[in-house]
Structures are given as C-alpha cells and as structure tokens.
Amino acid sequence: MRLMVITAHPDDEAGGFGGSLRLYGDRGVESCVICLTPGQAATHRGGARNDQELAAIRRKEFAAACEILNVSRGIVLDYPDGQLHRQDIYHVVCDLTLQVREFQPQVMLTFGPEGGVTGHTDHSMASIFATLAFHWAGRNNRFPDQLNDRLVPHRAQKLYYATANFSLPDRQPITLSPATAVIDISAYVETKIAAFKAHTSQSPLLQLFEGHMRKRGARELFHLAATMKSGSVEPETDLFAGISEDL
Numbered sequence: 308m309r310l311m312v313i314t315a316h317p318d319d320e321a322g323g324f325g326g327s328l329r330l331y332g333d334r335g336v337e338s339c340v341i342c343l344t345p346g347q348a349a350t351h352r353g354g355a356r357n358d359q360e361l362a363a364i365r366r367k368e369f370a371a372a373c374e375i376l377n378v379s380r381g382i383v384l385d386y387p388d389g390q391l392h393r394q395d396i397y398h399v400v401c402d403l404t405l406q407v408r409e410f411q412p413q414v415m416l417t418f419g420p421e422g423g424v425t426g427h428t429d430h431s432m433a434s435i436f437a438t439l440a441f442h443w444a445g446r447n448n449r450f451p452d453q454l455n456d457r458l459v460p461h462r463a464q465k466l467y468y469a470t471a472n473f474s475l476p477d478r479q480p481i482t483l484s485p486a487t488a489v490i491d492i493s494a495y496v497e498t499k500i501a502a503f504k505a506h507t508s509q510s511p512l513l514q515l516f517e518g519h520m521r522k523r524g525a526r527e528l529f530h531l532a533a534t535m536k537s538g539s540v541e542p543e544t545d546l547f548a549g550i551s552e553d554l
C-alpha cells in the first residue's frame with residue numbers, strides 16, 4: 308500500500324501528518340511526502356544569513372524528520388515560500404500529477420482549502436494543487452505528454468484533508484472541513500514531537516507545539532474529500548479502510 312502527503316513547508320509533515328505517517332509506516336505502508344517549498348521565508352531563521360542558506364538548512368531538517376517518521380520518499384520542491392498563490396496553477400499541478408503517476412498512491416493527504424488552523428495561504432494552495440493532481444492524474448487527457456509505456460494514468464482511491472476541532476486565538480477566521488476519520492496516534496505522540504524537533508531552525512515554535520501535542524495530540528483528524536466508492540460518508544478510524552491494493 309502507498310500513501311502520499313502533499314504539504315507546503317518543511318515541518319508541515321511532522322506538525323500536520325506526523326502521527327499518521329509513522330503509524331502507517333509501521334503497518335508496512337510506503338509513504339511519499341512532497342513539500343512544495345523549502346521554507347525559505349520563515350520568520351525563524353536558525354542563524355541563516357540568507358534565503359538560500361535557510362532553504363538548505365530546512366531541506367536537511369525535513370530529511371531528518373522524514374527518517375523519524377519512517378517516510379519512504381521525502382521530496383522538497385523549489386517553489387517560493389509564501390508565494391504559492393502567485394504560481395502558475397497548471398505548472399504546479401503538472402509537477403504533482405507526475406509525482407502521483409510515478410508513486411501510484413492509493414490514499415492521498417493534504418491540508419484543507421482553509422489552510423489548516425494557521426490559515427496559511429501556502430497551505431490553502433497546497434490543498435488546491437493536490438486536489439487537482441488527485442483528480443487529473445487518473446485522466447489520460449490531462450498532461451498526456453507525461454504518459455508512455457512506463458507511466459500511465461493513476462487514480463488514487465481516497466483524498467483526505469487534514470482538519471481540526473479547535474482554532475487558534477488571534478488569527479484570521481478559518482472554516483474547517485468536518486472530521487470524518489479519526490486516527491488514534493496516542494502511541495506516536497513522542498515520535499511526532501521528535502520529528503518536529505528535527506526542525507531545529509524552527510525551535511522557537513517547539514514549546515507551543517509540544518504543549519499542544521501533550522494536551523490534545525492523541526488524535527489526527529481528517530475529512531474525506533473524494534473517494535472512488537460512491538455513497539454516504541461512514542465515520543472511519545483507518546485511512547486505508549476499504550482500500551484495494553490492486554486498483
């Protein structure tokens with residue numbers, strides 16, 4: 308089985324999806340995390356003298372976090388942090404569609420279009436790009452130049468948006484997708500904190516994250532946004548429920 312996660316910044320994989328990544332890794336699921344930017348516009352700079360240095364530092368931190376989370380394939384693309392809403396949608400979705408066709412995931416995860424609890428514009432755009440890649444990767448009339456003997460259209464079976472049951476104070480309003488899948492990650496809280504800690508340049512955020520995780524980090528919530536099985540939504544506790552390996 309294969310799981311693909313599409314994020315915007317190094318540390319999103321740990322903060323947003325870390326528990327599920329490690330849980331499914333331990334169950335033998337191969338995972339691929341694609342991070343659209345190297346996070347070069349971050350407020351916390353980790354001593355970097357310029358954007359290039361920060362990008363290089365954060366790529367290394369991402370690789371370290373992926374190791375902790377048992378991610379099979381971690382890829383940081385080179386789109387500009389903080390500017391995803393100004394990128395050419397066709398170009399970005401083309402890149403992601405290629406990744407979907409190559410990795411052939413059954414399940415895909417990304418942020419919700421609201422941008423997660425921070426409401427970050429890059430998270431919203433990651434959601435929109437990933438949603439289009441999910442749908443278009445399976446069609447032979449989308450990016451047909453990618454298709455050949457080796458690379459064929461691929462339909463992932465389910466797409467989920469990460470969601471939450473709280474909002475942060477002093478932020479712009481967010482309207483979250485309802486949770487349809489609740490994943491128990493209580494056995495992975497420490498792993499998730501360790502993966503977040505691998506992002507040393509972002510250490511000023513660590514205390515807040517750790518406190519939050521220890522208080523209410525036992526579950527990761529997701530919203531089923533698209534599924535090959537038609538019908539009404541059943542509450543789920545497993546992202547791979549009903550997935551067939553040979554589709």
Ligand SMILES: [Zn+2]
Pocket residue numbers: 315316318319427430
């Ligand atoms: Zn982020």
